[in-house]
Structures are given as structure tokens and as C-alpha cells.
Amino acid sequence: MSTEDHCQIMQKLSTSLLLRFTLIFNLATSLIAFPMVIAASIALWKARVAKLFHINVIIIFQVHLIGFFLHCFSRIVLHCLDLYNYAMLDYCDMTPSTIRCFAFRIQYVFGLWLICATTVPLIIERYIATIKSSSYEHMGCSLGIVMALLQVFLAVVPTSINFRNFSFEEPVMNYCMALKPGLVSHTEKAAIVSLCIQIIARILFHYLFKMNENLRRKQLTSSLSNRYSLEQNLKSMKTLKRFADLQSIFMIIHMALFIFILQIGPEVEKSTYISLVEMNAPYPLYAVISIIVLLKKAHLNKVKLKKTLENHVNADQNVYFENFKKFLH
Numbered sequence: 001m002s003t004e005d006h007c008q009i010m011q012k013l014s015t016s017l018l019l020r021f022t023l024i025f026n027l028a029t030s031l032i033a034f035p036m037v038i039a040a041s042i043a044l045w046k047a048r049v050a051k052l053f054h055i056n057v058i059i060i061f062q063v064h065l066i067g068f069f070l071h072c073f074s075r076i077v078l079h080c081l082d083l084y085n086y087a088m089l090d091y092c093d094m095t096p097s098t099i100r101c102f103a104f105r106i107q108y109v110f111g112l113w114l115i116c117a118t119t120v121p122l123i124i125e126r127y128i129a130t131i132k133s134s135s136y137e138h139m140g141c142s143l144g145i146v147m148a149l150l151q152v153f154l155a156v157v158p159t160s161i162n163f164r165n166f167s168f169e170e171p172v173m174n175y176c177m178a179l180k181p182g183l184v185s186h187t188e189k190a191a192i193v194s195l196c197i198q199i200i201a202r203i204l205f206h207y208l209f210k211m212n213e214n215l216r217r218k219q220l221t222s223s224l225s226n227r228y229s230l231e232q233n234l235k236s237m238k239t240l241k242r243f244a245d246l247q248s249i250f251m252i253i254h255m256a257l258f259i260f261i262l263q264i265g266p267e268v269e270k271s272t273y274i275s276l277v278e279m280n281a282p283y284p285l286y287a288v289i290s291i292i293v294l295l296k297k298a299h300l301n302k303v304k305l306k307k308t309l310e311n312h313v314n315a316d317q318n319v320y321f322e323n324f325k326k327f328l329h
């Protein structure tokens with residue numbers, strides 16, 4: 001593409017009100033989400049409500065939050081640079097370098113896939129926690145580390161597919177985006193597979209939740225420690241099921257619109273297509289909503305756990321309160 005062609009395209013992009021609004025909106029949500037993700041990471045390890053979850057769940061969610069961190073960080077940098085260039089530079093000087101696009105866009109995409117990859121390790125961890133409910137609370141963090149490595153692997157594979165045809169032939173790009181309109185590539189196929197996994201995971205979460213409820217019905221004849229483990233596992237499952245609800249709903253809407261945008265891409269202006277693609281990936285907004293919802297749900301379930309144990313405990317009260325205080329502190 002000639003320099004003159006780049007200048008003309010950049011003129012259209014930089015003067016598009018829709019694209020500017022999209023960049024400003026996503027920048028604003030990223031700036032809000034970024035400190036919230038950092039705060040959520042700290043709370044995940046230090047807040048009292050975090051004691052509702054096993055260390056393995058905490059490790060998995062920490063990797064999930066790292067995905068949000070990378071995605072929001074890259075968006076802040078990319079959108080700030082684009083908005084600055086559109087406002088301050090000449091049309092022919094606005095084009096971002098290909099190296100810059102690759103460096104930050106790969107963080108953008110890897111963070112996105114890291115978020116999506118959380119579901120599978122979480123299902124595996126919860127299944128093991130359910131079948132080993134009587135002894136799982138005393139297990140270490142080795143399973144969580146393995147599941148975290150699985151998350152990274154599941155994110156690396158589609159990210160590699162996404163960037164395997166990334167071209168460095170031209171020194172500049174009109175916009176830091178690798179998606180071509182009107183073509184369902186390996187990236188989109190991988191995303192569709194991810195969508196199917198989210199739906200299946202939601203069904204499996206429901207199945208695991210029912211398994212935990214059935215186990216709880218048998219707890220009256222169990223030991224205090226076993227009843228405690230079952231109640232804690234059930235309450236954490238309620239919070240994680242809410243996570244599965246949010247994840248599956250978000251992914252279904254995101255992917256359905258994503259495929260639709262790809263198909264109408266050749267028929268709309270380039271600036272409109274870019275705006276639609278960016279608006280259809282509101283991961284920073286999803287981060288804000290999911291963090292607030294899950295923290296509230298976890299706090300509510302912790303209160304319910306305390307009340308349920310008080311109502312159902314039939315063991316020696318001194319032993320009960322000793323174990324319960326260990327849980328609270």
C-alpha cells in the first residue's frame with residue numbers, strides 16, 4: 001500500500017466520530033477496570049471473603065485476573081496512542097508501526113484468551129473437590145498450579161493461531177487489528193469452539209452443584225469436619241456457578257455478534273467495522289461487572305455458610321466453634 005493510500009485511510013479513521021467514541025469508551029472502561037483488577041487480585045489472597053475458596057480456586061482466578069490485567073493494560077496504551085495521534089498528528093504521520101501493533105495486540109489477544117480459558121481448569125478442579133470432598137480441604141496447591149499451567153496453555157494455542165499469519169512486511173498499519181472482514185479464519189473457529197466449551201461448562205457446573213447438594217443431604221450422619229467441608233464446597237459452588245452464568249452469557253453474546261460483524265464487514269466503512277469489533281469486545285466492562293457481582297455473591301454465601309453450620313451442627317459445640325473460628329480468621 002502506498003503512502004498516499006495510508007494517508008487517505010488515516011484521514012477517514014481519524015475523523016470518524018464513531019471510532020473516536022468507541023476508543024474513548026473502551027479507554028474509560030479500561031481505566032476503571034485496571035485498578036479494580038489489581039485490587040481484586042489483592043483481595044483474592046487477603047480478604048476474609050476469600051477464605052470461602054480453596055487455594056486452588058484462588059490460583060485459577062488469579063490467572064483469570066492476570067488475563068484482565070494484560071488486556072486492559074494493552075488497551076489503555078493502544079487507545080491512548082490512537083487518540084493522541086488522531087488529535088495531534090498529520091494524517092500521514094498517524095499510522096502506528098507494525099512492531100508496536102504486534103507488541104501490544106498480542107497482549108490484548110493473549111489476555112482475552114486467558115480469560116476465556118478459565119472455565120476448563122475450574123471445572124476440573126471443582127470435580128476433584130467434589131469427589132474428594134471429605135479430604136480436599138487439607139490438600140495443597142499442586143492441583144492449582146497444574147490448572148494454572150493448563151490455563152496458560154489453552155490461551156497460548158489460540159493466540160498462536162491468531163498471530164501465525166501476522167505480516168511484518170509493511171513497516172506501518174492503518175489500525176492495530178489482524179481480523180479481516182468476511183472471512184471465518186482459524187481464529188474464529190477457535191472462538192466458536194470456546195463458545196461451545198462455555199455452554200458445556202455451564203451444564204457441568206449445574207451437574208456438580210447437584211452432586212454437592214446430594215452429598216449435603218447425607219451430612220447429618222457425617223463428622224463435623226466433613227459437614228464443614230461439604231457446606232463450604234457447596235457455598236463456593238454457588239459463587240462459581242454465578243461466574244459460569246456470567247462467563248457463558250457474555251461469551252454467547254460476544255461470539256454471536258462477532259460472527260455477524262465479520263460477515264457484514266465488507267459492506268461497511270473501515271472505521272465502522274473497526275468500531276464494531278472493538279465495541280463487541282467489552283472485556284474491561286465485563287471485568288468491572290464480574291468483580292462486583294462475584295464479590296457480593298461470595299460475601300452473601302459466606303454469611304449463609306455461617307448460618308447453615310449453626311443450624312445443622314450436631315457435634316460437640318466446643319469442637320465446632322474451634323473449627324469455625326479457624327475458618328473466619
